[in-house]
Amino acid sequence: MYNSTFSTLGFGDYQEFKLVKSLHADLNTLWKVFITIFAIYLTSKYTYRVYFHKLSGIPGPPLAAASHLYEAYLNIIADGYFKRLLPMHRHYNSPVVRIGTNHVHVGDPQYYHTIYNSGSDFIKAGEIYEKLGIDGSMLTICDPEEHRQYRSIVVSLFSRKASDDVVPIMGREIRKAAQSMAGQCRTGTHTVICRVFRALAADMTSQLVLGKPLGLIDTVGVEADHYHDLMRSVDAFTRITWFRIYYRVVNWAIISLPTGAVNLLQPGLIAYRQRFEAKLQKTCKEFDSGKALEGRDTLFSLMVQSRRKVSQQIDSDRFFNDVVNYIVAGMEATSYVLTFATYFLLTNPACLAKMQKELFESQEYVERMDHREIMKLPYLTAVVKESLRLSNTVPGHLPRIVPASGMQIGDYHVPGGTMVSMVHPVVERSEEIFPNAHQFLPERWTGPDSHKLDKWAIAFSKGRRQCIGMNLANIQLYMIIAVFFCRFEMDLFETTAADVDIVDQFAPIMKAPVKIKILKDRWAHLYAE
Ligand code: HEM
Secondary structure, rough: OHHHHHOOOEEEHHHHHHHHHHHHHHHHHHHHHHHHHHHHHHHHHHHHHHHHOOOOOOOOOEHHHHHHHHHHHHHHHOOHHHHHHHHHHHOOOOEEEEEOOOOOEEEEEHHHHHHOOOOOOOOOOOOHOOOOOOOHHHHHOOOOOHHHHHHHHHHHHHHHHHHHHHHHHHHHHHHHHHHHHHHHHHHHHHHHHHHHHHHHHHHHHHHHHOOOOHHHHHHOOOOOOOOOOOHHHHHHHHOHHHHHOOHHHHHHHHHHOHHHHHHHHOOOOOOHHHHHHHHHHHHHHHHHHHOOOOOOOHHHHHHHHOOOOOOOOOOHHHHHHHHHHHHHHHHHHHHHHHHHOOOOOOOHHHHHHHHHHHHHHHHHHHOOOOHHHHHHHHHHHHHHHEEEEEEOOOOOOOEOOOOOEEEOOOEEOOOOEEEEEEOOOHOOOOOOOOOOOOOOOOHHHHHOOHHHHHOOOOOHHHHHHHHOOHHHHHHHHHHHHHHHHHEEEEOOOOOOOOOOOOEEEEOOOOOOOOEEEEEEEOOOOOOOO
């Protein structure tokens, strides 16, 4: 009878019921043991990291010291860890705070040059840079000797002279962009200005690095929203940058994606890759057959010539990552500063009027796009410097590793091997260095003592790891601001201060795009058809 009862319950007989019951009890016990061990493990880890770790004497939020999840939450879900850092220094009243298990942040500008200047022994932190998913790109090379060798191969591409040589093509491209915006002026439509700047900057970077513009500017005015595939791809890439950094599996998963999925997520990227690979192969073949490489140097020719022996293979994945890094760094950083400059000028009519007066008085140079003369204009120079200062182009930490001897910060000794960072606003928003630091005041760069501030102009970073594209970026900033503001009377369109607040995706992303309307084309008569 018992057995029939057990069989109605789904068991063969009483013995089987007992067996399953004891198994169930064993599993329950096992589960409890597992949870207890796990809780002990977490508690000891927490206790060790917060109270006994070599950085435990440095103030900071205990959760940040205990786990990377604190930082991951703020970077992935909230607006970005960088927004919490300056308040943290105030809260703990300390020049150094512990912001991760093995990571401190310095909040006193006097240490900036120790960490980032030439001659500094603070090397880039591989823990962050090597996880960006762009292995082989200059930005991610952390070993100082490897970086020195690589940079010496390509540095001539980015010299002031090489950047000057790009100016005639830059002038042509700026004219094209301005013409398409003039068209919008006639139809009364608004422009998402960062997309025009992104197109210009991507084309200029590829002209400098690859010897030819990618042609993005030709789509401005053709595509209604100017949202080129390359921009979509870059946006898709940056959206997951923090996931890549914290969870390696994401990088692995992306590499393993089938072509169709990559095309969907990052439109056009595979086509670019094929194009660059074909060009690289062609350059290799030409060089290997003893043919002299013609024309101006490009990344292709320099990389091919730098191989230790003829026919040595170039790792195409790493080469492609390097190309992508140049284009993305050039496109995003430059367009971002230009967008901010536009916003600052359109919300500060007195500064705009002062700059325009100077531009109108030099209109012949601006029309001719004579960059040497344009770059001498004092108020425009001040506008460029102030826009660079306030736009916080690299919101992330720029982490470095403290050398073996350690570092003294105020009363605290930071041991060698610790990751140390300093976000740019520590310097760029310092009231001691830049009084009324949150205001857009180009005048601060024009006074008799203003040259002393140049030491604190750090938007491109300093030292050996300073931005290699600085010359090109500067020329673009001057030329584009000069031409657009001399030619057009513009106004913001449905754009507020909240829109230009930024989210840190390793690159800064504005909460909403800056939109403008062109009210008047002052040069319409020059370009009348
Ligand atoms: C206004 C525009 C720009 C700003 C504010 C800017 C800013 C910076 C900063 C702060 C760094 C240091 C990053 C770090 O230490 O992790 C950097 C590095 C770099 N930038 Fe730029 N950048 C700009 C434009 C460009 C352009 C136009 C290019 C390419 C042509 C470029 C290519 C690079 C590269 C390759 C690096 C890595 C250099 C190295 O590690 O040696 N950037 N940039």
